[in-house]
Amino acid sequence: MIAEAAEEYERLVMAVVRAAETEGALRRVADGVGRTRRKVDALEKRVIPDLIAARDRIIAPAGRARTGRVLAPLLDQEAEGLKDERRR
16 A cells, blocks of 8 residues: 555656646747747837838939839839738
């Protein structure tokens, strides 16, 4: 009877150890997801709009005439693609 209790206790201790290891791994994954989410938010809300604004300042309406009709539509398509990606 004591041997059975000792075996059951050992199994319980091993289960607790495995649960603690899993919990630690899940916490690390959750921390990584949080960091990634903050980086994506920064890109979507700050970096990408700043880049688009800089591009628009560089290629003003007068600049579009100089670059011709080939480059301007490509840049507009790229900007629309970024906007679509941000909506997802």
